[in-house]
Amino acid sequence: MLSESILDRALIRVLTAHMHLGFFDPPAVVSYKRLTPDVIDAPAHRLLARWAASRVIVLLQNRMSILPLNFNSSDRPILMVGPNADNVHALWGDYAGKSAAVNVTARMAAVGEVGAARVRYAPGCLNTKCANTSGFSAATNLVNGVGAVIAVMGTQGNGDADEIEGHDRLNITLPGLQEDLLEQLRVAASATNAPLIVVLMSGGAVSSPWADTHADAVLWAGFNGEFSGTGLFDVLSGRVNPGARLPYTVPASLAQIPDISEYNYRPNQLGLGRTYRWITSKQTPLYPFGYGLSYTSWDYTYLKLSTSEARVCQSLNATVTITNTGSLKGSEVVQVYLTNTKPTSVSCRGTTNRCSTLAESKHIHRLDWWRTASTISYSKNVKCCQRNIHNNFCARGSARLLLICTCSPFY
Numbered sequence: 001m002l003s004e005s006i007l008d009r010a011l012i013r014v015l016t017a018h019m020h021l022g023f024f025d026p027p028a029v030v031s032y033k034r035l036t037p038d039v040i041d042a043p044a045h046r047l048l049a050r051w052a053a054s055r056v057i058v059l060l061q062n063r064m065s066i067l068p069l070n071f072n073s074s075d076r077p078i079l080m081v082g083p084n085a086d087n088v089h090a091l092w093g094d095y096a097g098k099s100a101a102v103n104v105t106a107r108m109a110a111v112g113e114v115g116a117a118r119v120r121y122a123p124g125c126l127n128t129k130c131a132n133t134s135g136f137s138a139a140t141n142l143v144n145g146v147g148a149v150i151a152v153m154g155t156q157g158n159g160d161a162d163e164i165e166g167h168d169r170l171n172i173t174l175p176g177l178q179e180d181l182l183e184q185l186r187v188a189a190s191a192t193n194a195p196l197i198v199v200l201m202s203g204g205a206v207s208s209p210w211a212d213t214h215a216d217a218v219l220w221a222g223f224n225g226e227f228s229g230t231g232l233f234d235v236l237s238g239r240v241n242p243g244a245r246l247p248y249t250v251p252a253s254l255a256q257i258p259d260i261s262e263y264n265y266r267p268n269q270l271g272l273g274r275t276y277r278w279i280t281s282k283q284t285p286l287y288p289f290g291y292g293l294s295y296t297s298w299d300y301t302y303l304k305l306s307t308s309e310a311r312v313c314q315s316l317n318a319t320v321t322i323t324n325t326g327s328l329k330g331s332e333v334v335q336v337y338l339t340n341t342k343p344t345s346v347s348c349r350g351t352t353n354r355c356s357t358l359a360e361s362k363h364i365h366r367l368d369w370w371r372t373a374s375t376i377s378y379s380k381n382v383k384c385c386q387r388n389i390h391n392n393f394c395a396r397g398s399a400r401l402l403l404i405c406t407c408s409p410f411y
Contacts (some may be wrong), residue, residue, distance in 0.1 A: 053231025059242040059293040062220035068238025076147030085152040089159030094222040096234035100226035109229030130176030143188035154201035245292035296326030
């Protein structure tokens with residue numbers, strides 16, 4: 001049974017938020033009450049929507065550095081294909097308001113990028129459920145002569161959705177026969193030496209080991225709103241260097257996931273745990289939590305803690321130097337993880353984003369950290385509230401721990 005103090009703490013959080021929002025104040029003094037409809041989809045907000053749509057795209061695979069594409073290097077057309085290539089409903093997740101006057105799909109953005117004369121389009125599937133192959137030949141017949149095949153696949157979180165509240169997905173693979181369509185596109189594209197770029201639009205994890213192995217590039221694009229298509233082509237063209245990271249682990253298959261009736265996150269008798277903190281060697285994921293590639297390369301050096309010994313629950317500061325060692329400008333999400341020296345799990349304790357020009361180093365002071373689960377506030381530092389010796393990692397993802405520092409708590 002919950003104690004009264006825990007209930008009080010939850011109530012204080014809710015009521016404090018209500019106070020900040022002005023729920024208990026006269027309407028005349030609440031700034032939110034003075035908002036007018038003309039702020040909806042205002043020019044500044046459209047710019048923000050486009051910026052956000054490009055910055056959250058995660059580059060999952062980039063074989064032979066095929067991306068970014070140079071759309072001006074030839075006059076060859078590009079093929080936009082897939083059930084989400086021109087699907088407005090795929091731009092929005094469940095419970096999303098549609099206030100925008102214009103919603104830019106990937107096909108629409110392609111026309112804006114290279115002109116209508118150079119864009120070929122076929123959905124291949126009637127919708128994301130992709131129940132039959134009736135549209136496959138119409139799609140593959142358009143491959144000949146194109147400079148690139150951009151297949152926009154995944155799920156749909158709005159309209160006739162397969163990823164929505166009240167609807168359980170039976171698998172984490174691409175729905176229906178979408179992967180079969182990709183296989184046929186791969187054969188056709190290889191015959192004309194055209195790259196196959198796979199874009200996954202989804203809210204939850206969608207696992208396609210086949211795409212990771214056979215496509216030239218794979219990107220996860222989420223449900224990115226009114227400028228989803230524009231943001232995608234900002235990334236494909238290289239105007240934006242992808243720097244986002246996956247917010248969850250993508251298992252290779254359902255065989256890596258414990259039964260849905262098991263609520264314990266720690267490994268079970270079969271050696272299967274949940275989330276990046278508790279997965280085991282039996283569960284090597286397709287993409288780990290925090291994963292994401294870049295068009296450039298990064299070097300991490302000089303990770304330091306403010307002290308090598310600290311009292312239990314004492315705050316620590318961390319610094320690290322990152323260097324852009326590649327040939328393109330980019331933005332890097334620095335991740336910090338905490339584990340015991342004899343770890344049962346690795347826990348993400350903070351991230352920070354830094355932009356860097358090529359060949360530039362930046363010294364990051366006081367990485368943004370989240371405190372351990374025993375506290376609730378956001379801080380610019382970390383508190384180790386356990387008695388064990390802790391290793392602190394600077395990382396590019398939960399499976400790529402690059403640097404290590406050790407801190408020994410004491411009383």
